Amino acid sequence: MSTVLIGIVFISLTVFIYLFMTRLYHRFYIPFLIPALTSTVAVVFLLIIMEVSYDTYMIGGQWIDALLGPAIVALAYPLYNQRHLLLKNLYPILGGVVVGSLTGIFSGLLLAQSLGFNEKLLFSLLPKSVTTPVAMQIADGVGGLPALSVLFVMTAGFTGVVVGPYILYWFRLDSPLAKGMAFGSASHAIGTAKAIEYGDYTTSVSSVAMTLSAIACSVFGSLVVLVFYA
Numbered sequence: 315m316s317t318v319l320i321g322i323v324f325i326s327l328t329v330f331i332y333l334f335m336t337r338l339y340h341r342f343y344i345p346f347l348i349p350a351l352t353s354t355v356a357v358v359f360l361l362i363i364m365e366v367s368y369d370t371y372m373i374g375g376q377w378i379d380a381l382l383g384p385a386i387v388a389l390a391y392p393l394y395n396q397r398h399l400l401l402k403n404l405y406p407i408l409g410g411v412v413v414g415s416l417t418g419i420f421s422g423l424l425l426a427q428s429l430g431f432n433e434k435l436l437f438s439l440l441p442k443s444v445t446t447p448v449a450m451q452i453a454d455g456v457g458g459l460p461a462l463s464v465l466f467v468m469t470a471g472f473t474g475v476v477v478g479p480y481i482l483y484w485f486r487l488d489s490p491l492a493k494g495m496a497f498g499s500a501s502h503a504i505g506t507a508k509a510i511e512y513g514d515y516t517t518s519v520s521s522v523a524m525t526l527s528a529i530a531c532s533v534f535g536s537l538v539v540l541v542f543y544a
Contacts, residue, residue, distance in 0.1 A: 321374035324366075328378060331356050345476045350504055389506060389521045396518035403491055403519075411523055414499030415530035418443030419538055422466075433543060434458060440535050442466040445502040448528040456539045467502070474501025475508040494519025499527045 335349040335356065361371055372379070393400070400407065419440055426436040437458030441449035449467045450460035474497065482493060493512050497505030498520035509520035 320370065321377070323374065324371050325374035325377050327360070328353070328357055328375065331360075345479045348472075348475055348508065350507065351472050351476065389517065392514040392517045393521050396515045399515055400518055400522060406491060407495065407519065407522060408526070410495040411499060411526040411530055414495065414523065415443070415527050415534055418470075418500065418527070419531060419535055423538070435462070437539065437543075438462040439466050440538070441531055442470040443500055443502065444528045444531045445524060448532065452532055452535050456535060468504075471501045471504035474505050478505070478508070490516040491519055495523050498523025502527070 332349055332353045335347070335352040338352070339347045339349050357371075360366075361368075422439040422442050423436060426439045431439070434457060437456045438453050438460075440456065440458065441452040441463055444452070444467070446464055446467050449463045452458075453463035454460045478496060478501065481487075482496065487493065487496070490513060494509055494516040497509045497516075501508070502524050506517065506520040506524050509516045
């Protein structure tokens with residue numbers, strides 16, 4: 315089988331699985347069935363069953379991966395549409411980012427310490443609540459393992475979008491601002507994708523929170539390491 319054909323087969327398979335999982339999610343609308351999570355599990359399961367290596371899959375998967383950048387840039391559209399509301403709520407957003415970033419950092423450190431992680435693992439967990447490229451840079455800068463940080467980032471993202479809706483319901487948080495801040499600061503890009511379900515304003519706030527949280531975590535994370543672990 316040629317390389318091009320392999321690529322077409324696996325990208326088609328991935329798209330089909332995602333469309334099926336999206337339909338399933340819209341049918342039952344249960345957070346545990348979010349397409350990003352169920353599709354990932356299904357694709358990994360199939361690759362293991364079929365004994366297909368990651369490199370082989372990425373012959374086609376790289377085409378989907380290349381669309382990640384444009385997808386993130388597309389979030390600027392609802393951001394532009396809601397710019398007046400964002401400026402009106404500038405201080406609550408900045409305050410939420412600071413609180414969210416510090417909570418993400420210290421919750422990760424406390425969890426790591428309670429589990430007896432060594433410092434390298436601990437520093438890898440520190441940027442778990444920011445988007446993957448930034449988390450890898452932060453982890454590398456403070457002495458963690460970038461590859462391991464990717465795993466922690468994915469875990470935090472999926473946990474946020476699965477458990478987040480229940481937490482918002484239990485605490486009766488109906489504000490689009492609160493929902494956007496929660497998803498963006500805790501679950502980064504995956505959370506922002508979830509925020510789209512709640513409307514343009516929530517998506518815009520989540521996008522801003524995701525971006526500012528990456529900056530805040532870069533600063534606060536380095537300071538925490540210098541103060542407590544130098």
